[in-house]
Amino acid sequence: KLLLGRGANVNVQSRWYDSKHKRFYENNALRAASRGGHEQVVKLLLEKGVDINVENGGYYGNALQGAVGNGHEDIVKLLVNHGADINTQGKYYDAGQSEFYNVSALYIAAVEGHEQIAKLLLAQEGIKVNLRGGFYDNTLQAAVFRGCRQIAKLLLENGA
Structure with a gap:
């Protein structure tokens, strides 16, 4: 709050190096707050006009994917209600495959x-x-492969 009150740019991207995967990642405050489950920070950033759909190219490609991947349902609702693109395919790191893939929030x-x-x-x-x-x-x-029968059933009921 203090930083935003002093004019901090809500859309600034940071860059960090992952020595395990030998690559750089980008992050921003909205994705970090969404992934971490910090609902009040997400609300504050949205009030300040943060770009809700910016792609970060990290473990989860954007704020919505970060919230989905970590099971933060209230933040998912908040982001969707503020216009997050539900169909954007951002980067997702599949630890089991040690690979990055372009996937949607629903896939995650x-x-x-x-x-x-x-x-x-x-x-x-x-x-x-x-x-x-x-x-x-x-x-x-x-x-199906992950054994999520109820989700598979929901997908089939919705046109998959």
């Missing part, structure tokens, strides 16, 4: 087994259920 919900978040995303107008991407090629296959 399926891979991580976050059923309530999958329901929330599927309820959004314009959600694209059959986007291709990721190690499993699409969201339905990701849910």
Whole structure:
């Protein structure tokens, strides 16, 4: 709050090096707060006009994906209600495959087994259920391979 009150740029990107994967990543305050579950910070940044859909190219590509991947349902709702693009395919690091893939927030919900978040995303107008991407090629296959039967059922009920 203090930094924002002193004119800090809410959209500034930081860069850090991951020695394990030997690559640089970008991050911003919104993605960090979303991924960390800091709802009040997310609200403050949204009030200050942060770019909600900026791609960061890190473990989760954007703020929505960070919130989805870490199971922060209230932050997912907040971001969606403020216009986060539910179909953007950002970078996602699949630790089991040691690879980065372009995937949607719905794919991440399926891979991580976050059923309530999958329901929330599927309820959004314009959600694209059959986007291709990721190690499993699409969201339905990701849910099936990860053993998330309820999410697979939801996907089938919604056109997968």
